[in-house]
Amino acid sequence: MHVLVVTVVHHPEDARILHRQIGALLDRGHTVTYAAPFGARGVTPRPEVEAVDLPRAMGRDRRAAVRAARRMLDARGPAADVVLLHDPELLLALPGALRHWRRIGARRPAVVWDVHEDTAAAIAMKGWVPRVLRPPTRLAVRAAERIAERHLHLLLAEDAYQARFRRIHPVVPNLVTVPPGSPVPPGDDRVVYLGQLSRARGAEELIAMARLLAPEVRVEVIGSADGDVRALLSSADRDGVLRWHGFLPNDEALGRLRGALAGISLLRDEANYRHSRPTKVVEYMAYGIPVVCTPNPLAVELVEAHDCGLLVPYEDPSAAAEAVRRLRAEPELRGLMGARGHAAALSGLNWPDRAAEFVAGLEDWAAAAAAAATRPGAAAVSSR
Structure with missing residues (x-):
């Protein structure tokens, strides 16, 4: 399975994205293309992934990052079995990419949005969002979540996020890899x-x-x-x-x-x-x-x-x-x-105990997308 992992917001060394999810995919023999703001964050990509450098989305104007992500999805999305998106901003790039894939007759991969936070609630904490725009922005975010639920697969970082959606979605919690052996006793300084x-x-x-x-x-x-x-x-x-x-x-x-x-x-x-x-x-x-x-x-x-x-x-x-x-x-x-x-x-709370479940979920979605694309009479790009 080839997985295209995309973020324009998170640090390329983000523990959930790189160390847990990408690590689990690589451990099980899958290949990963990782599109992230490596240059903007001063990070050298890991040799075990194919890296694509994207601009970093920050502050009020995120258009450049979204446009770059859209161009990258146009070019690389059809070659992937799964496209794993980690930012709500990337939902803005996706409709154009889907139209492009349909126009060129490409097979649509399974597209997954990993929901890291309560996006609408987070708007109130963003200093770059003018206070007067926060209520309508929260409404727009909730509407975008409902649309995303109809057209994408969703992963949730917390069980509590289920209440925002109509259907039940798999939860991939933010666990950690517990180091082997006995821990060092707590010090005092x-x-x-x-x-x-x-x-x-x-x-x-x-x-x-x-x-x-x-x-x-x-x-x-x-x-x-x-x-x-x-x-x-x-x-x-x-x-x-x-x-x-x-x-x-x-x-x-x-x-x-x-x-x-x-x-x-x-x-x-x-x-x-x-x-x-x-x-x-x-x-x-x-x-x-x-x-x-x-x-x-x-x-x-x-x-x-x-x-x-x-x-x-x-x-x-x-x-x-x-x-x-x-x-x-x-x-x-x-x-x-x-x-x-x-x-x-x-x-x-140990990530290795849940890693196989995460990978198996992506494998199932990839298989379903491939089957949909090969059914007699199916469109070149399925709309799920």
């Missing part, structure tokens, strides 16, 4: 934040917490930052308040979790986060360190079910700092929480 940084993700609270903990506990921050907090993080790093590593390759970033005192997640109470399980929380559990996090509903489920961390109020850096101090003062508590989180991740 540093905590780690891993993931994208923004105001909504608690970057300001993270900096304030670091000021309260210095110099006894070092705060390490790993991830790319939105423009509205980049200067704040750079200043805090320069002043020695915290250590901001910026984006690190997945293996290196996860390696920084080993032996940390705790993993931090200070998401604010935003609609887009209420139905999403913070992947970073699962990653902290997988590496055997306690979690300190705000009461995002799905994070609460994990922490309370497995007693693997401490919950703190939204937008309260003092409470977060106090939780870290408690874990530092109680080595037995942090050791037990880390061990319980690791056991839970290994038994129910």
Whole structure:
């Protein structure tokens, strides 16, 4: 099977796209063409995939990225068995590509949209969307989702996303690959934040917490930052308040979790986060360190079910700092929480246990698309 994977929004080293999904496809002998903003992100493509460089979609004007994606889909889509789209922006490029494939008599591949987030809720968090345009934009997004459901296959990152759609769609959750062997016991001198940084993700609270903990506990921050907090993080790093590593390759970033005192997640109470399980929380559990996090509903489920961390109020850096101090003062508590989180991740949150299911779903859709194209009287490009 040949799979064309496309994103103009996500980092080419995105863990869900590259390390989980593409990794699973390659492990099972399939070939992958990966179209992503390699140049814009300063990333050298992995040799095991055929790479296509696309512009990065960011800010208010995303037309150049969508146009480039449309040209790439025109040219490369018909050669694929599956086209796997990772951004809602790519839905704008798809109708023209479908018309082009039909016009040239090409066989239509199975086209799949991987739904990463509650797109309509996320609009309210985009600073580049004028406030007056957010309500009509949310309505337009919901309409686009209904159209996509009629014409594409959908994968969902969360069970809760099912409520937005009329039909039941397979869920490919954001799990992690739990490292082999026993985890390194939690230490007592540093905590780690891993993931994208923004105001909504608690970057300001993270900096304030670091000021309260210095110099006894070092705060390490790993991830790319939105423009509205980049200067704040750079200043805090320069002043020695915290250590901001910026984006690190997945293996290196996860390696920084080993032996940390705790993993931090200070998401604010935003609609887009209420139905999403913070992947970073699962990653902290997988590496055997306690979690300190705000009461995002799905994070609460994990922490309370497995007693693997401490919950703190939204937008309260003092409470977060106090939780870290408690874990530092109680080595037995942090050791037990880390061990319980690791056991839970290994038994129910381990990506290798679900990887085959993901690949099999794409294989079934590819087979159905091929069969539709060869049925007597079928159009050269099926419309599903």
